[in-house]
Amino acid sequence: MSRAIHAARTSLFALAVAGALGFGATTALARQRPCPLTAIGSCGNLARCQDSCAAAGGDVAGASCTNGCCFCPRAFP
16 A cells, blocks of 8 residues: 555656646747837838838837837837
């Protein structure tokens, strides 16, 4: 009886460790968000960013495409 309980506890512990390692591996390998949450999306050039900014109701004159991310002041009021 004692051996059966020990084997069950060991198996459950091994399963918990394997689950934690699997979760950690998927988190580490997950794709990073390309743009920060302050950006309204990605852009290839300023004109495309300005179009996206206008569609979002932001200030087109203040739009900027930086490192492929479109930043638009006063978008989504």
